[in-house]
Amino acid sequence: MHQPATSPPAAKPIEPGAPKPAVALPRRRKSRRRRYILIGIGALLLLWIVGAIIASKREKPIPVITEKATKRTIVQLVSATGKVQPETEVKISPEVAGEIIELPVIDGAEVKKGDLLVKVKPDTYKALLEQQEAAISSAKATNLQQKATMMKTEQDLKRADDMYAKKTISIQEYNTAQAAYDVAKNTYESSLHEIERAQAGSSQARDQLSKTTIYSPIDGTVTLLNSKLGERVVATNQFAGTEVMRVADLSHMEARVDVNENDVVNVKVGDKASVKVDAYGDRKFHGTVYQIANTGTTTGAGTQEEVTNFQVKIRIDDHDVLLRPGLSCTADIETDVVKDVVAVPMQAVTIRTGDSNL
Structure with missing residues (x-):
């Protein structure tokens, strides 16, 4: 049985002035798109955090250089700083006190062995010598008198001995x-x-008189002049005495450097060294270690900066340049040499820990 076809109901006419119905589909699409964007940003932020955590746990790469390993001669060096000083330096201090009446040298003057360096006023010591000479004469005169007395008493004793034997005198x-x-x-x-004592005093007075004149003990140069003409000096037997000057042989110089206690055990007498003097730029002087101190010098004792160094003397073999005492220098001492070994630069060597991911 067929049902009669029905037509759709006719749309209700919209009355004039009535509001239009809202459209829901475009608004729903816009909300969904915003949600996707927020989820994407959150996922990217999470990935960035995870990547940062993983990167922080990885060992940072160490920049290195690459170079082919070749056979070379490796030299072990010990570096130290110090001063240039003459090997032979004599401090001139008078053994007698008094006024300087002669000072014929100046700072930097060249002197020969036996040249006059300084003369102290000798008047007091001349008078002392004359006094001791007079004491000798007096002692000798007294001795002659005592000798005559002894000879007389000796004769009296012999006479008394004869008379006592003859029973003419009593006991x-x-x-x-x-x-x-x-x-x-x-x-x-x-x-x-007494004569011997007076002679000893005279000898001492003569010795003191001779010490009023000081002559150069070596060939060299006056490297330091502390006193002037007319000044009074103190003798060395009185406290430390007055250092009038210094005479040094500048033809034989040495570098006195301070080597750390951890390195001095590797240094040996006879080791070759390269000495760089600050005043001469990049020039290097050749030298040889000839003396190592047995006792160290400690600075900053009881503090975190406590350091113990040992003085090492290096004889400078180059004599074509006149070096001055007190110049600052740096010495590289060759403590060991290994020839024909496979080597690479230190910059090409790295150290990685056991849990390294590189």
Whole structure:
């Protein structure tokens, strides 16, 4: 049985002035797109955080250089700094006190062995010598007198001995003569010692007088002059004495450097060294280690900066340049040499830990 076809109901006419119905589909699409964008941003942020955490756990790459390994000669060096000083330097200090009346040298003057360097006023020491000479004369005169007395008492003793043998004098008189002789003999011997004492005093006074004049003990140069003409100096037997000047042989110089206690065990007498003096730029002087200190010098004791160094003396073999005392220098001491070994530069070597991911 067929149902009659029905036509769709006719749309209700919209009254004039009534609001239009809202369209829902475009607004839903816009909300979904915003949600996708937020999810994408969150995922990118999460990936960035995870990547940063992984990167922080990885060992940072170490930049290195590459170079072919070749056979070379490797030299182990110990570097140290110090000063250039003459091998032979003499401090001139008078052994007697007084006023300087002669000073014929100036700072930097060349002197020969035996040249006059300084003369101290000798008047006091001349008077002392004359006094001791007079004491010798007086002691000798006393000795002659005591000798005559002894000879007289000796004769009296012999006479008393004969008379006592003949029973013409008593034992008391004989003993008196014997005692007089013994006293005279002892006095005479004492006068001999007085002569020796006066002679010793004279010798000492003469020695002091000779020390008022000081001559150069070596060929060299006056490297330091502390005193001037007319000044008074103190003798070396009185405290430290006055250092008038220094004379040094500048033809033989050395570098005195301070080597750290950790490196000095590798340094040996006879090791070759290269010495760079600051005043001469990049020029290097050849030298040889000839002395190593047995006792170290500690600076900054009891602090975090405590350092112990040992002085090493390096004889400079180059003599074509006149070096001055006190110049700053840096020495590289060759402590070991290995020839024909496969080597690469230190910049091409890296150290990685066991858990490295590189």
